[in-house]
Amino acid sequence: MNNEQHTEILSRNRLSHNTIVVAIVPVLAISIVFIVAVLPHLAEIWLMIEALAFTLTLCLIAVLVIAVIYIAHKFRIHAKQLDRQARFFTWSEGAAWINDKGELVHLSATHEQAKLPAPRVTVTEEIELSEQDRIDVERSKVLALRQQGLGLHAIEKALNVPYNKVRDYCNTMDELQKKAAQRNQAQA
Numbered sequence: 001m002n003n004e005q006h007t008e009i010l011s012r013n014r015l016s017h018n019t020i021v022v023a024i025v026p027v028l029a030i031s032i033v034f035i036v037a038v039l040p041h042l043a044e045i046w047l048m049i050e051a052l053a054f055t056l057t058l059c060l061i062a063v064l065v066i067a068v069i070y071i072a073h074k075f076r077i078h079a080k081q082l083d084r085q086a087r088f089f090t091w092s093e094g095a096a097w098i099n100d101k102g103e104l105v106h107l108s109a110t111h112e113q114a115k116l117p118a119p120r121v122t123v124t125e126e127i128e129l130s131e132q133d134r135i136d137v138e139r140s141k142v143l144a145l146r147q148q149g150l151g152l153h154a155i156e157k158a159l160n161v162p163y164n165k166v167r168d169y170c171n172t173m174d175e176l177q178k179k180a181a182q183r184n185q186a187q188a
Contacts, residue, residue, distance in 0.1 A: 152167055
């Protein structure tokens with residue numbers, strides 16, 4: 001690029017040589033003042049640069065240690081998967097694998113066994129009830145049949161309980177229900 005083109009570009013951008021000189025001289029002066037001001041502190045600046053380099057080195061070492069641990073962990077997981085794959089066998093009749101105890105486990109049989117319903121287990125145990133528990137059970141049966149709408153004589157025949165006990169249980173329950181209803185009305 002020759003001088004005429006250079007001048008033409010400067011004039012096109014409305015910059016003159018004076019403008020460039022006016023801009024460069026103060027920047028150059030400030031730079032020189034900054035350099036002169038920094039010269040007595042070069043030792044401290046150098047120490048800061050060394051500390052920064054040391055810190056960056058420690059960070060790099062930490063990252064490398066973490067990377068090595070991560071890679072070792074991934075390798076261990078992959079080795080376990082390979083071990084499981086090596087212990088798994090398939091053939092035309094089914095599949096099996098060798099468990100941690102070294103036993104061969106037939107997976108097809110286990111799968112078929114899982115399809116069967118579990119056997120029903122019924123446990124019956126007779127226990128001796130105390131007199132109070134026997135009375136409570138008898139009262140509960142009487143009151144349950146009364147709630148279903150059966151009469152006193154029908155309950156007597158169904159449970160083989162004397163009529164006077166059936167009547168007493170039902171009367172006591174009726175009285176308790178009336179008191180509860182009165183208490184609810186009083187609170188309302």
